[in-house]
Amino acid sequence: MGRARDSIRRFGRSARERWREVVGPWAAGTVTMLVLAAVLPDFRLQSADGESATRVAIAAALGAGVFGLLGAVVWPVLVRALLLVPAFVLGLLVFFLNGSLLLIALALIPVGSGAAEPETAVVVAAAMSAASSAAGTFLAMRDDAAYGRRLARLAGRGRRRSGERAGPRPAPGTVFLQLDGVGHDVLRDALRERRGSGGRRKGPLMPTLAGWAATSHRLTPWRTDWSSQTGASQLAILHGSNEDVPAFRWYEKETGEVLVSGRPAGAAELQRRAVARTGDGGLLAADGASRGNLFSGGADQVALVLSVAARRGRHNRSRSGYFAYFSDPANATRTAVSYVAEVLREIGQSLRARIRRESPRLPRGGLYPFVRAFATVVERDVVVAAVLGDVLSGRTSVYADLVGYDEVAHHSGPRGRDTHQVLRDLDRAVALIARVVRHAPRPYRIVLLSDHGQSPGETFAGRYGLTLEELVLRARAAGASGAGRPPVVLASGNLGLVSFPDLPGRASREEIDRRHPGLLRVLADHPGIGFLLVRSEEHGPVVLGPDGAEHRLETGDVVGESPLRALGPGAAEAVRRTAGFPHTADIMVNSAYDPATGAVHAFEEQIGSHGGLGGEQGRPFLLWPQELSAPVPDGAELVGAERVHRVLRRWLREATEPQIPVDRIPLDRRADESLPVGDMPAPFAVTGPALRDKTE
Template sequence: MASGRWWRRAASTTWRSLTVWAAGTLTMMVLAGLLPDFQLQSAGGDSLTRVAVTAALGAGAFAVLSALVWPLLVRALLLVPALVLGLVVFFLNGALLLVALRLVPDGRGQVSPETAVVVAAVMSAVASATGGALAVRDDDAYRRRLYRLADRRRRRGPEGGTCPPTPGTVFLQLDGVGHDVLRRAADSAVMPTIAAWLRDGSHRLTPWRTDWSSQTGASQLAILHGSNHDVPAFRWYEKDTGEVQVSNRPTSAAELQRRAARHTGDDGLLTLDGASRGNLFSGGAQQVAVVLSVAARRGKENRSRSGYFAYFCDPANAVRTALSFCAEVGREIGQSTRARLRRKRPRVGRGGLYPFVRAFATVVERDVVVAAVIGDMLAGRSAVYADLVAYDEVAHHSGPGSRDAEKVLARLDRSLALIEKVAEHAPRPYRIVVLSDHGQSPGETFRTRYGLTLQDLVRAGCGLPVPRAARRTHSGAEARAAVRAALHRPVEQAQETAVRGSRRRREPIVLASGNLGLVSFPDVPHRMSREEIDARHPALLPTLANHPGIGFLLVRSERHGAVVLGAQGAEVPLGELVDDKGPLAGFGPGAADAVRRTDTFPHTADIMVNSWYDPDDGEVLAFEEQIGSHGGLGGAQGRPFLLSPSALSAPVEDGTDLVGAEQVHRVLRRWLREGDGPQVPLTESRRIPRENSR
């Protein structure tokens, strides 16, 4: 029996190889007839049979070189930035064709270098389409073909060992997609796969509420590692180390992951046969690809880029993704030009390198991550967590409800449909859970509305010089007037004094995370009190609290402990803070608890600044150049979703809210234990001794 299956498999493989070879030969002959710089015959001319033989030899040599040399070339380029790799592969493919034609006897194959790139791209695409069409008819071949797209280090399932019959779980994070955005996309058929899951009752949709820091660094760290303690924002200054931590910086991501593991005593959600793909953090998985917290590792086996190698080692994938990349760059240029010509508001700059950054996030990273997930499923891994960042990137610059972002949602839905289809070929059943880490709130930028940045406003409140353009704005004039009133002297004199004093002490550090701002005084080793801030800069807190673009401030008081400040002298001790009243009016349920929790963090800034929020239209004012933002309190940014199979237990009891990313982590842990799946205790999975965790 085994011998018979081997012969059938060998015969099937041979047939597919010959068919793909024939398709490549025919493609080469057609291109030779269409392209003047591509010849498959001698100067005196040859018969059609001779041309066909030359084409067959060239196509065969190109196929062999692609199979043998291409993976080595891509591996050698692993240290090249991924964005560059996605472009270089286009030209390497053409170089392989040049080499292949030189191997044809009698020098009948001639092509110019620029034409070789086009010919190689077309041939790779045809070979991929032909091979894929043939493989779909054969379940085993289809499984093997998709499996080659991803990491091959660990093989399980029918070809590499016994795969357990218990269900595996795939967690797919749609970065930045809010609950209401997903619901609208499903109702309007923008995401038909999601709509079908909800319509047939196979999945349930549950909103959840983020912490004050509504951004990927805090949410995903807690979802994967169980804790986001002491993560006050996307970026923040730490006085004890003198460093700025940035969630999407590899060294910071690695440090945050270590801190979370030390805090919980647990490596993470994915420690038992898990895989982490495209995330900021590993979740304790041994199988990682395109994971930022391991990106600082260097060497031959740079595991953070293993996913790029697994994908680009197939030249057909490289060509297809490169073409999609170029199309996305053109799409972004066209969309931004149209928005500029129509004078669309709000709008931010989308020039420079942004079209390439967007194309990388929406095409390259999506293709690599989806391919890695497919490989994990076909390898039978128990738990996979992957982040698809396409929507978040586009919504920041085009707006969360824009047509541009809607088109990205439609393409993400097709990726979900593909993964659902692959699950039918997997060696074990899979439960597909889709979730988001936060939403996005619309609104113009703080600088667009008021003509100055948060840093300009802080400097004005401190009596420090601000850019001349900011001083000329109405908001800048108001800030200078507040300084003059507080100091009882001309603002110019206050600025002059501050300039002289800045030589003796460092200026404040102002950082922005969406519509959340952080102000720190680096020369003071502890968290400054309100009284200390007033003694040094009497106008700063009134200037900030009374500005129309500011919602509220959090500072520490020597008399009352932490207090929240609002406009017109509003001051509420943290213990008396309640939702939807006082400075938090309109910010919704859970705002007070979120502020209280952040106040307990060791690295909370001297002044935490949350922007103005309009509950009627859900708009905030971003302190960064984004018209779709997240990071603070206010609107859809704090309301992501959890879409889970109905076969799993409900995330929370009816009438109970799902609050905080740490609670989401506990829900996912519970699901991994259900259905006789992998046993992942809440506190005992690969525990780390707290004293040795560093």
Template sequence: MRWHGVTQGRWRRIGSTLWRVVAVWAVSTLTMLVLAGILPDFKLQSDDGDSATRIAVTAALGAGAFGVLSAVVWPLLVRALLLVPALVLGLLAFFLNGSLLLIALRLIPEGRGEVGAETAVVVAAVMSAVASATGGALAVRDDDAYRRRLYRLSDRRRRRNSGRDDQDGGGPVTPGTVFIQLDGVGHDVLRDAVDKGLMPTVADWLGEGKRGATHRLTPWRTDWSSQTGASQLGILHGSNHDVPAFRWYEKDTGEVMVSNRPASAVELQRRAIERTGDGGLLTVDGASRGNLFSGGAEQLALVLSMAARRGKENRSRAGYFAYFSDPANAVRTALSFVAEVFREIGESTRARVKRRRPRIGRGGLYPFIRAFATVVERDVVVAAVIGDMLAGRSAVYADLVAYDEVAHHSGPTGPDVEKVLARLDRSLALLAQVAEHAPRAYRIVLLSDHGQSPGETFRARYGLTLGDLVRAGCGLPVPRRAQRTHSGAEARASVRAALRRPVEEGADERRPARRAEPIVLASGNLGLVSFPDVPHRMTREEIDRRHPALLPTLANHPGIGFLLVRSAERGPVVLGARGVEVYLAEEPAELGPLADFGPGAMEAVRRTDGFPHTADIMVNSWYDPAEGEVLAFEEQIGSHGGLGGAQARPFLLSPLALSEPVAPGQELVGAEQVHHVLRCWLGEELGPEVPVGDAGAVRAENPQVTAREAVAEAAVPVDDSRPNAAGGTAFAAADAAGQDKTH
């Protein structure tokens, strides 16, 4: 009887599949007939005319041939074209689909199918979309498949409640965890979007919809370098030691490190692993999607640190194949890409007509870069995460960069970014729906790596760049017209990697003509000044002897908030306007210019001072506490990278089923501390865990300890740069044996 039931179920599934194939074929045939009647360059009959039956048979043959070619030939084409830049592959989707249709029509006997090349692109796109929609609708309405999903879900819940695996070998008992990073979305931006009704999915999680709360919202504070390179390296690999900014000059190698350059990302990841002695957050059955770093995951897609690899070793490009192997996906994404390009052109034109301020140029390639970030990367990353959930992987970390890219050019608030946030919420809703049908329960954790602070650019307000001001202070000639500072938005690196151009454009232009001239780099509203002819970090006394006017020129400029230099006699010193000096090694009674930058500013600056590759002069822009505005040294009206405003206040949205991230009354400080919290969460309910550092050791010894308790028990001062004060809890990134031995 059991064998009979299994056989009967198998035949039922085969019959259901055949029914869907026939239904999709029939709908595709009708679609082809309608298009043949509408489009003048598309016909399904001979020149002498045919009967209605003959035309219908011709349409059925053409639709069937096109369907077979799409199912068999298309995946092979996509795999072969992975050697082509991924961005180009998305745009080629139309022409590839049209070519398949031309071949399909040529296979019709007696040559009754005929279509123009341009029309073939349109017909193929419409037929692919209709076939995909029909197949998806039938799969959802398949009662037998739906019943099997319910059985599987019920069985999983039963096994989870009983705490043991089903004897028939079902899915995992323990829940998996999906970490979704909304790049650049600050705590206040998320809160405001929920209040405006832009993100109903997040509102439901917070209990502001029709059901009770399932998640808690916790702000956290970044390090001085409030940007993805430092934050994500700390979150995924447990250490962002010696990452002073988004880009910086290293005197020992003579190289400019750029966080979103593949070669730099590989080196930063290597250093973090060497320092912690651990592969990362995702080393146990993990997947990394759309990130700068791998986190130790085996499953990779669009990971920048892997983009420098060539050939079969570059598994990161497999994400493109998995997504674009479906022609309907390729067509849909290509259409959305084109629509997003025109949307950006319309929004930038409207901003110019209304003379909005602040405003920066948004022409050139930017509309295409924005479309890649908000459409292509989003679609591919979300599809990869869905695949991970359906495969039952234990831990997934994905980065969606859409908001960050748009906010850099349109500002952190306003109608442009609100549309992006609404679309991101729809992606979250889709992931939540998929979680209900995955082979294991999933906990979805939403977080951001930093926020963004508004404000016009330094160049727009003062008519010169930070580099011009430094040259003036050094007595060097200054260009009559200030040149724009290259923007370092994270999405640009993904586009360059997709176009097989991993080296950042213009990087070599930052090298001075003579080694005695300073190198000036910008990271949002954080500037770095280095003198490459001096092999060590210059002291304040050395700078004053060489360029006596430089430090006063910078410190007294109205667009500069404060400077960090190191005194040979008294250690790190913060310089402000009108001769204000704050010596960080002496526990000053007054914070001077740091007072306006909020709690934790002194600790963040002190920690950065201890990095081996901190610049000779660190420059933080002016900050208006009342308006929350900063002055970006790059061409961005929404910026991050330094201290000041919302850029240093990201968020962590976690399920109530997980323990609280920090003890009541304490603050989550630094990306390394966030890493410890996430790692402890992975260990709760007997989930995957790779202990590292003190917090991991606490959880390893006692699995019943919650993340909050493990974090509190493991809290120890690293050094004077991050004390265990009321404003936050300190964490050791690694023990002494794991210190970086390269410097």
């Protein structure tokens, strides 16, 4: 009986939701049509002789209903055709076709004498689509279930059209969702039960992911390279190598140019170098899709991918969701409503921070509210829609980057009310993808990961009253030999880079001391700087700290106390690796780190930062289905983005090749990515014991 009652309640709730999805937009369309018929001279719902108000209302209701029905039936066909249309033509075609549907609807209604001029029909159709979509959005209270069901219905029709037959389902596909900038500890806290005032239980901040971590997935941290930022991490994750990527931006002496990972030309060049170095197309080269990333990963299907943003032609167009998203006026309206709400939310949150005099705090006026809304709403919606299209079309692998948290945390700090809202929205986006996956033509494994975390702290300039560049120039000018071209000083979060254009190659410590006496000592002794990396002619790469401390990386010899001691046992190896890059700056500067608070001082205007060593910025996460093999053996640490790439490669192989049960792999060989999956005996599948969430 209990199950029967539950089924009846679920059926009733589902019926009410579906009824609301229909009636709300229909009513909004009807009212919009009546209003526009009253104010637009070229649009009418009655004959010239006039008709009763009742007949006009009935005509409006029927017209709105037929228009909505045509949209539901015809739009899926139009969307597929529009995928072949260039982007600059797409917007005009959308409104033209929408207006055409309205004219057809007016011609079909049996009541009244509806008519409109073609240009007026375009306006009326756009207004009705906007009103209907907005009504549906507000009535659903931001519930994505209706959106998911619509996509699922489209997927079902698509599979029937493609002639899908009963039989074994294809091998599982894999969806990699990157929650940009979400550190392991931030995610772990978001999965825990919370308590409100009076001890009232509030539930986890991210209930979907919390449910996965408690049942189907495992959570583990990994450690970034010294350059803890998206350019270095994602390049290695997608293309297998981040060799010679010392920071987010750096100066290359041979060209006299600054290479920036976050610009189309820079991303394209980094991807080209990585492919040339590895000789491999990338993680997504086999039937993959790349969405919202800096790099393509070798995918043929891309949307909002920076490394191909400057390209023209079919290789820069997504046929599985990007154009389809913008071709639907309902999607555009849905996103526009959320965009305005996000702008207003940021203005309110910024005002509250000023009133409460929160510290640290950054100015958040100007264009920032609109930049934030683009990252947290527009880019999220387009990327999620593209991923949904990918899974509904049965693509083998998808990698998507959701960047909203990273953007907000830079300006609001990694923890707090502002970022909590973004984490909730990300959880809802993941839940939507998971719901639609159930209707896909193949099973999917969803892997969540981040590329880095974020460390809090007041900016270097805010704490000490001058920028890193100003400090370098003052110290240089104070030396006896301060002449010559000024140095190039760049920042990547709490990592600074100082290059001397007039010194060829990698300038040595000895040469810098001769040209700019006292500069290195001023920098190393500054309280806001944790350590410097330079190249010594005598000792090779050397880390310099306050009070004459040195750590000679080639020999491991330490003078005084190692400047790397507070940063953990992996810091020396991370710095040593970067010291061997051809484009490492003459002086690499890492800001001070407070182990008690986890705070660093960004050399950029960020109160949540990443890019160097220190705190949670270097500790991202992997949340992976427990049927996959462990990333590393128990007790080991997953270190470096290149190794994460090898783990993801292994997981893609596991989806298509038979393997032995996890509990039958010898302990010394478990999670070893060098173990060829194809060598495992058939017909076993991964059937290891139920594994619970493993957090630290």
